[in-house]
Amino acid sequence: MGLVSRYWILVTIDSFSRCRNDVIKSAQDFFNEQFPELTNQTEIPDRKIQRQLMQLYQSSDPRSEMAEKCLRCFISNVLKESCMALERKFAEKHYLYSTEILPLVLDVAQKKSPSTKDKEESLTTQILSTFNPNKSNLSTWVTIIFKTYSAVKNTLKEHGIVQLTDWTILRYTTHTRLKQALSNLQLTQTEITQAVKLLDSFHQVYCTQLSSYRKAKPDSKFTTAKYPQPTKEQLNQMVEIVYGEKIISCEEFLEELQKLATQLRENWTQPKQKKNQNNDNHEKVSKLPDYCIEPFDNCLHQSVEQVIQNRCNYIQRKGTQKGQQQANKYREALSLFHCHGVALKKIASQLGFTDQPHLSRFLKLKILREDIGRNLLLNLKKYVAELSGCSQSPDKLLELDARIQNMFGQEINKLIQEAEKEAKNGHRLVMKSRLAQSICQFITRYPHCNH
């Protein structure tokens, strides 16, 4: 890594949300003047350059303004690289593209000089104003702030990606878990005892001082970490607890903690093992007797109505206008999908969702089908219990319960599976499954919420 041009190429976002790279000639000239020896070198001493630029930037030297330009260029490059890196890792599985994040983090390209307000609110300014060249190099600092920036955090979260920091891991680790994890790694007893001491000191100092991070701070969009890196004072306190006197520096201690967290990380995030749920019993699917079809359909319609209505109520539970708009969008999307066979991707753009995953997270179709299935079973039971007067006898009711489960359980599974299969089909036709049709009927009958 390490291109000198990162100090004079500025990456910005234009008015069409596109990313653009501009060579800032004045910055380039300034940079070459300050670091003439670098022109032909392949190894770039970033740390040294940044220290020097920061010194100039923070001084009252007339060169301060140019130093700031170079630093801002560098930051913008690292931000862009970070977005690209996320795309590379998460595009395929999580539909995360750099085009979604770049506009959140980069400054907007402006012909005139930006207003002070814009400057104050920019992520670049925040990074620059909190950077300490003696503590880390600038690219590390950029990525740390980048990942805790609320807009980035929220977007990642929307795509199902969340950060698990070393400090969260250590906070949640108990003695028992620590010992289990470390003996799995075959550490010696002495090493484990030392690790326990380390963790204890961390808990003692760090965890009692956390509550200030729990209170919502309205203007804290840049520092949203609930478990921030321990401060120097905290580290010094921990060193004193573990070693009595100061025989190691707080930087060394920080590294010890980070090493411990890394050891625990693997143990924590082992892939989920799916339990064999014995789903593969291919039982013969029997056909529902004729006399059952009508009650089944009635209960199905009833369940569809209940579940969709519940969902609408939930979306607009706060009584806000936004909630109501969302609820209407929900119905419209359901209608487009189930009655008109429109593909999710198209619905998403038609109704103003960022992308298809965004719409899917909103519609939660899988959960909708499951909820309908479950309520269907419940309604059938109520229906049959009323009919047979079983509700007075718990034993009879239990027996009935089992029989209904037997009789309708498969039918309901079939219903859901059909609808699912149909929904997956990319070349959309109007949906024909009974569940889809029932949803369509209901939505057509009551196109507005609060019918």
Place this chain on the structure above:
Amino acid sequence: MTNFITDLTNDLFEIDDIQGIINLETEQLQQAVLVSEQINNQDRQWQVYFQCLTLFAFEEWLCQREPSLTLHKEESSTLKHQYANVIDAVCNLEIGDFKVCLIPSMLLMNGEVAIPRAVIDLPEYAAHFYIVIGVDEESEIAAVKGFLRYEQLVNIKTELQPETDWNYYIPLAQFNQKVDELLLFLQCLAPTAIPLPEIPSSRENILRRVQLGLLNLLPELNNRPLWEVFTWEQGTAILTTPLLLNWVYQSINQNAVTLTNHLSDLLQILTQQTVNVGVWLADRVDDAVQTLSWQLIPAASELRSTLPSNSIEELEIILRDIQVQEEQLDIPATAIRAYQDIQLDELLRLYAIIWSLPEAENGWTLLLVLKTINENQSPSRFRLRVSDQIGILDEQDLITNNNNYIYTQVEGNYDDKFITTVISETGETQVFPAFEFIRE
């Protein structure tokens, strides 16, 4: 570039089931902070905060998926300080007639789930369903990760040993991760289909057995978790006795002698036979009364007793004297009067006068008088202490000269029990069985 990607993304974690994610709202996060700040034990605040997030997330999930089910959280352990102080789970929650217990865990962790053995092994806390809730505080999201029915959990548990921290560690993979089935059960199953164990009637025996150990160790707990100090048997006694849990919570950040004194009184109240003065009122000369060494004095109007009349007259004089000092004090004629002579460093007499308060106040009162019997001795000092289940109510010193007496009056409702202790200067102690008033 590869290094850069690794460095940037190595602490990012991917969530599989994104549709099942519950977003925690700002109000819920703030509410959790508020609740956690109310607990008077700094070491537990974070745990309570985490439990609140668990509880609110589950409530949100239920509301989203099946609004017909209502969660009753008023009695939940998390919202009661004495329980939240010692239990790392949200128990005593109810959905309809089902009891549920929420197990807080990390959303991003798929290894083992820690379940406090108290919520499985003690019927007081047992639930029909144990539900693992994963919370990610950093991203303010949560998910229902899995659940087990009581009998399934008990089955799994038989092959496990609890760790020294009084937790069972159970792999998440052993939980039913089809959480929709939980909703189905909650909606369609009868609670009787999952029988829960009865609370054993032998709880008091355990308490009696470990009483001495508790008296010695509880004052030394100093905010440490129970498992660091007690055996599981001792822990069982504490966890199944709400009054002891109250005591533990009260004792946080203090180590006063009064607390230890009260502990000894409390353990007496909990383990020793009590005197039901309600019986005295109904049947004046009862066998039980004799065996507990109290001598009943008939009211002044009905002098048919064979008792030495000096006690009757003496009490009359003292009561008149007290009523002069306390103008408000109105001792009804129906009040029960009793006395007991005790030998500590000197021969002492304790009078107990008991009556019901007017109907509207719904309670009863106990007036105690302590005096010496032999007047011609060098003065010495005795301490009279009265406690109820919650704390020490009064302490007074008697100096035995000049025919002195001391008195104290306590009031309570019909659930209250009062225990009296007299201690001599040399530390000789006489504890009287606690008084209780069970109305016929």
